[in-house]
Each structure stands twice: as C-alpha cells, then as structure tokens.
Amino acid sequence: MRFDSYHPAINFIFFGVVITAAIAFNQPVFLAIGYICFFLYSVKLNGKKAVIFNLVLIPCIILFALFYSGYNHFGVTNLAVNFIGNMITLESLVTGLVIGVTIASVLIWFSCMNAVVSSDKVVYLFGRISPRLSLFLSILLRMVPRIKERAHKINVAQRAIGRGTGQGNFFRRIRNFLRIASIVVTWTMENMIETSDSMKCRGYTLKGRSAFSIYRFDYRDRSFVLAIFWCIAVLLMGVLLDQTRIMYNPEIILNRVTPLSWIFYSAYAFLCLLLMLLQMIGEKRFEQKKRSRFRAYGNFG
Incomplete structure (x- = not known):
C-alpha cells in the first residue's frame, strides 16, 4: 500500500x-x-x-x-x-x-x-484555512505538467509549417524556440486568469464554503502518527544528548x-x-x- x-x-x-x-x-x-x-x-x-x-x-x-x-x-x-x-x-x-x-x-x-x-490533497488541506492560498497552490501544482503538454502541442503544430525547434540553422532554431516560448507564456497567463475568474464565480473564496473529500482519518492513520511521534521523541533525545551534531571549524570534533x-x-x-x-x-x-x-x-x- x-x-x-x-x-x-x-x-x-x-x-x-x-x-x-x-x-x-x-x-x-x-x-x-x-x-x-x-x-x-x-x-x-x-x-x-x-x-x-x-x-x-x-x-x-x-x-x-x-x-x-x-x-x-x-x-x-x-x-x-x-x-x-x-x-x-x-x-x-x-x-x-x-x-x-x-x-x-x-x-x-x-x-x-x-x-x-497531489493537488487535490493541497486543496483539501488548505481550502478551509485559506481558500485563496489553496487556489493559488492548486493552480501552481498543475502549471508545470500543463505547460509541458501545451509546449509539446505547439511545437508539433509549428513543426508542420517548418518552424519547429529542431528545424533550420542555429539562429533560426533560436528564433523558433523564442516564438514557441512566447506562445506558451501568453497561453499560461491567459489560462491562469481564466481559471482564477472561474473559481471565483463558483464561490471558491467565500468563507464557510464546504467541499467534498474522500479522505478519512482512520485507525491506520492514527497508528502511523504514533510511529512518527515515537521516532521524533527518540530523535529529540539524541538532539538533547548532542548525538546529531558535529563541529567542523576549526577542526572536526565528533562526539x-x-x-x-x-x-x-x-x-x-x-x-x-x-x-x-x-x-x-x-x-x-x-x-x-x-x-x-x-x-x-x-x-x-
């Protein structure tokens, strides 16, 4: 699991x-x-x-x-x-x-x-605390894979008319790359504005907004939390006993x-x-x- x-x-x-x-x-x-x-x-x-x-x-x-x-x-x-x-x-x-x-x-x-x-976990955790922060993080987490996919599609379309990043001489390839980058940046900014306006129209930033979630804190999660805090307690003892530190200046001194x-x-x-x-x-x-x-x-x- x-x-x-x-x-x-x-x-x-x-x-x-x-x-x-x-x-x-x-x-x-x-x-x-x-x-x-x-x-x-x-x-x-x-x-x-x-x-x-x-x-x-x-x-x-x-x-x-x-x-x-x-x-x-x-x-x-x-x-x-x-x-x-x-x-x-x-x-x-x-x-x-x-x-x-x-x-x-x-x-x-x-x-x-x-x-x-995943982005839905970020939205679930921060949605009730700060809907605006949750919206920003969800858009940010989805941005990288969507930009990569969109850049690939634009490159394929530009390649069909002889303007791909791998076509032409060195200077033409640079010009083609800058053209594709400009298209991607423009699309990204428009998409972020459209997504933000769409979520606001749906009342995403309103206080007291409820949301559906499939997560439930069960006994398995409680057992895992106990194991984590047991390890934290032991490590804190090591910190108090100076077992996690070492001096490197002016010479190496290890406990x-x-x-x-x-x-x-x-x-x-x-x-x-x-x-x-x-x-x-x-x-x-x-x-x-x-x-x-x-x-x-x-x-x-």
Missing part, C-alpha cells in the same frame, strides 16, 4: 519531519543513513527516473564540495593549494560535502513528495559513538525507511490475496 493512500495531513507531517531532520542533522552517520534511505525510497517510488536523477546529484555534490573548499578558508588540516593560491583544508572540504549531501537529500525528498502529494547512539541511528533509519517498508508490506499482502483468490476461483472451476 503506497503512502499516497494515507490521509493528506499524514503526508505533510511526515515529509515536514524528514525534510527538517535532513536539514538539521549534520552528523556523518545521520547524513549517510538519510541519503541512503532517501535514495532507496525514491527508486522504489519513481523507478528508473529516480535512479538517473539521484546519480546525477552525486557529481554535483563533489563539484560543490570542491567549489566550497576553494573559496571558504577555515580549518587546521591543510590538503592542497588551488589554482589561485588559496589553501584547501580538510574541514572546509568535508563541510562542502555535508552541505551538498544535505541539499541532495532535500531534493530527493521533494521529488518523492511531488509523487505522493564519541556509544551503544546508546545506535538507538538514535536505528530510530532515524526506521523513520526514513518507514514508507518503503509499508509499501513493500502492502505489495506482499496484495500478492498473497491475489494468489488466494486465484486458487479459490481455480478450485471453483
């Missing part, structure tokens, strides 16, 4: 917690656990596209670390001198790697969130890893892998029910 079948509030709570943890925890063990778990869940959720996206992020992390260490000078462990004569230190290089892994982890989680949280530290590592790994475990369990149950029904129908025949 995928995570998108849970209540929208649960989706936002979970992604809010893991994204906050990915930004706040700079300890190497937590970074490694988080990045590996995020990588695995994104591949489980999005398939080959996630593999390509995640692998592209790895050289970007390395390049950012080299750039960061070349222009930020702190630390006591000298490694080399760059082309402009500045000293590269181990502390600045590791800090650049930490920042790069953090940014990559957040991007991976946002890609998972984009696959799980001693104790048997208690493995409890915090396990809790964080369990939190990050919770969605993938639930999906794997749901798929296994579905296959078992499918086989049992097939056997029952086969015996009946």
Whole structure:
C-alpha cells in the first residue's frame, strides 16, 4: 500500500519531519543513513527516473564540495593549494560535502513528495484555512505538467509549417524556440486568469464554503502518527544528548559513538525507511490475496 493512500495531513507531517531532520542533522552517520534511505525510497517510488536523477546529484555534490573548499578558508588540516593560491583544508572540504549531501537529500525528498502529494490533497488541506492560498497552490501544482503538454502541442503544430525547434540553422532554431516560448507564456497567463475568474464565480473564496473529500482519518492513520511521534521523541533525545551534531571549524570534533547512539541511528533509519517498508508490506499482502483468490476461483472451476 503506497503512502499516497494515507490521509493528506499524514503526508505533510511526515515529509515536514524528514525534510527538517535532513536539514538539521549534520552528523556523518545521520547524513549517510538519510541519503541512503532517501535514495532507496525514491527508486522504489519513481523507478528508473529516480535512479538517473539521484546519480546525477552525486557529481554535483563533489563539484560543490570542491567549489566550497576553494573559496571558504577555515580549518587546521591543510590538503592542497588551488589554482589561485588559496589553501584547501580538510574541514572546509568535508563541510562542502555535508552541505551538498544535505541539499541532495532535500531534493530527493521533494521529488518523492511531488509523487505522493497531489493537488487535490493541497486543496483539501488548505481550502478551509485559506481558500485563496489553496487556489493559488492548486493552480501552481498543475502549471508545470500543463505547460509541458501545451509546449509539446505547439511545437508539433509549428513543426508542420517548418518552424519547429529542431528545424533550420542555429539562429533560426533560436528564433523558433523564442516564438514557441512566447506562445506558451501568453497561453499560461491567459489560462491562469481564466481559471482564477472561474473559481471565483463558483464561490471558491467565500468563507464557510464546504467541499467534498474522500479522505478519512482512520485507525491506520492514527497508528502511523504514533510511529512518527515515537521516532521524533527518540530523535529529540539524541538532539538533547548532542548525538546529531558535529563541529567542523576549526577542526572536526565528533562526539564519541556509544551503544546508546545506535538507538538514535536505528530510530532515524526506521523513520526514513518507514514508507518503503509499508509499501513493500502492502505489495506482499496484495500478492498473497491475489494468489488466494486465484486458487479459490481455480478450485471453483
């Protein structure tokens, strides 16, 4: 059972917690656990596209670390001198790697969130609080796929008259691209105005407006919330005991890893892998029910 079948509030709570943890925890063990778990869940959720996206992020992390260490000078462990004569230190290089892994982890989680949280969930959560904000977010979430589809249609139509983005010489291709981009921008602005006016005419921004929804907070959602808050409580204990922090300036100072530290590592790994475990369990149950029904129908025949 995928995570998108849970209540929208649960989706936002979970992604809010893991994204906050990915930004706040700079300890190497937590970074490694988080990045590996995020990588695995994104591949489980999005398939080959996630593999390509995640692998592209790895050289970007390395390049950012080299750039960061070349222009930020702190630390006591000298490694080399760059082309402009500045000293590269181990502390600045590791800090650049930490920042790069953090940014990559957040991007991976946002890609998972984009696959799980749909526009109707955003409208459901924010519709009662702020109808205007809900309308803006729903239009914004639908904008990217609709612009992509519209640009493809316009390009096909322009290609039929010899004005496609891949036709002509270099300068003509640029001119064709700018023409298509102008058409897409004009269509997008007109469509946003029409959508906004249409929703206002339907009374979308009125106070006390009711809306139909298929979401219900059941026992499964309550159990998931309890599991999340149990992990949060354990991680907060780790924060209070300084198990999630490390010093990089002026030298790398890491707290001693104790048997208690493995409890915090396990809790964080369990939190990050919770969605993938639930999906794997749901798929296994579905296959078992499918086989049992097939056997029952086969015996009946």
